[in-house]
Every structure is written in C-alpha cells, then in structure tokens.
Amino acid sequence: MSAEPSVTQLFHELESRLDREPEGSPVEIVHGVYLMSPRPLPRHGRIQGRLAQTLGELFGSSRGSDPPEWLFIIEPDVRSERAFSRVAPDVAGWRRSGRGWPDLDVTPVSQAPDWVAEVLSPSTEARDRGAKKDAYGLIGVGTLWLVDPRNETVEVFRNVRGDMLADGVYQKGDVLVGEPFGATAIPVTPLFT
Numbered sequence: 351m352s353a354e355p356s357v358t359q360l361f362h363e364l365e366s367r368l369d370r371e372p373e374g375s376p377v378e379i380v381h382g383v384y385l386m387s388p389r390p391l392p393r394h395g396r397i398q399g400r401l402a403q404t405l406g407e408l409f410g411s412s413r414g415s416d417p418p419e420w421l422f423i424i425e426p427d428v429r430s431e432r433a434f435s436r437v438a439p440d441v442a443g444w445r446r447s448g449r450g451w452p453d454l455d456v457t458p459v460s461q462a463p464d465w466v467a468e469v470l471s472p473s474t475e476a477r478d479r480g481a482k483k484d485a486y487g488l489i490g491v492g493t494l495w496l497v498d499p500r501n502e503t504v505e506v507f508r509n510v511r512g513d514m515l516a517d518g519v520y521q522k523g524d525v526l527v528g529e530p531f532g533a534t535a536i537p538v539t540p541l542f543t
Contacts, residue, residue: 357382361434368436380481382434387474393499394469398424398440400541401467401497405443408534420444421451429458433488439466440497445530448492462490465530469497483507487514493530502542 355363364379371377376387402422409420425438442463444451452461466486468478478496486494487509494507494514502522507514508529520526522542525535 357434358431361431365429365436376438378438378482379434379436380477380485383481385477390469390471390474394440394471397469397497397499397541401469402441404536404540405441405531408536409443409531417446419446421446426452426463427458428463428489429460430462430485430489433485435485435489437482437485437489439463439486440469441467443530448530464491465493465495466491467495467497469499483514487512493517497541499542502538504538504541 361379361382364382364384367384368377368379376389378385378387402424405420406422410418410422412418420443422441422443424441426442427436427438428442429436436458443465444461445464448464449461452459468474468482470478483494483496490509490512491514492509494509496505496507497503498505504520504526506517506520506526506528508517509515518528520538522539524538526538527533527535
C-alpha cells in the first residue's frame with residue numbers, strides 16, 4: 351500500500367510544473383492551488399507602473415550618500431513553502447531597515463516583502479481579495495494594498511498574526527499616510543489619472 355503524498359510533496363510537484371512554464375507565464379500557486387490568469391487590461395499595467403514609479407521616487411531613491419530605504423519590484427516571483435504559495439504581486443517592496451533586500455539575482459524570492467500591492471481586475475478580483483490576500487498574511491507580508499481602478503480606491507490591509515485586516519480605504523483626492531511608509535503623504539489621484 352503506497353502512502354499518500356504530503357502537502358509539501360504536492361506543493362513541490364506544482365512548483366516543478368510552474369518552473370516548466372515559459373518565462374513570464376501568468377501562473378501562480380496560491381494555497382496549493384495552481385492558477386493561470388489572463389493578461390491584464392492596459393489600464394492595469396499603467397496603474398502598476400505609476401504605483402511603482404511614485405513609490406520609487408518617494409522612497410526608493412538615494413539621499414546623498416545614503417542608500418535608498420526601499421526596493422520596489424514589479425511582479426517578483428515570491429515563494430513560501432509555509433503558505434504553499436508562489437505568487438507574483440503586481441508590485442512588492444522590501445525595506446532595507448526592515449527585513450533587508452532580497453538577492454536580485456535569485457528567483458524565486460523566499461524573503462517576504464514588507465509591502466505588496468495588487469491592482470484589481472475583473473478576472474482576478476475575487477482571488478486577490480480572497481485566497482491571495484490570505485496567502486500574503488501567511489507569507490508574512492506586513493502591508494497589502496488593493497488598488498481598484500474601477501472605483502479609484504486604495505484599500506489598505508495590515509498583517510496581524512497572519513491575518514490581513516482592513517486598515518482604511520482611500521479614494522481619489524485623498525492622501526495615503528501610514529504604515530509602512532510613515533508620515534509621508536502619498537497622493538491617490540495620480541495613480542488613476
């Protein structure tokens with residue numbers, strides 16, 4: 351009688367399958383489920399780029415001889431065996447004074463980001479709000495932003511012992527202030543214009 355494979359073994363099998371996909375394929379593993387996503391609308395990519403650019407200018411630039419505090423990466427391959435997940439957040443950020451930066455020449459990244467953002471699409475919104483949000487909590491992501499192009503809002507969630515709890519909703523015209531970016535005001539309007 352053969353033994354049933356463990357969850358870890360099944361996760362490794364899914365990872366092997368994912369690694370055989372062509373580079374850039376929109377494939378993720380979320381809580382042990384293998385998922386393919388359609389390519390996003392151009393609006394999604396535009397907001398994703400604006401978000402990375404805005405945060406990069408505010409927090410990812412050197413100040414004199416000091417290195418930048420934050421590193422932002424678009425769609426990194428983030429792996430967590432604990433969460434049985436390999437996900438590609440739309441934008442992820444690592445804080446130098448927090449967990450430090452991951453090795454930029456190694457993928458997948460096993461170091462949890464301090465912050466991630468997902469730009470919601472009609473085809474992925476349920477997953478981003480459900481299983482993927484839960485996976486980010488288990489992975490150890492500190493803060494999650496759900497950026498909604500249709501409603502022009504940014505929903506903020508913070509990790510409390512592995513659960514991503516709602517921590518505010520910001521709309522066009524508002525400025526976003528708070529963790530993980532401290533007292534610096536981040537205007538919401540430019541993300542959607």
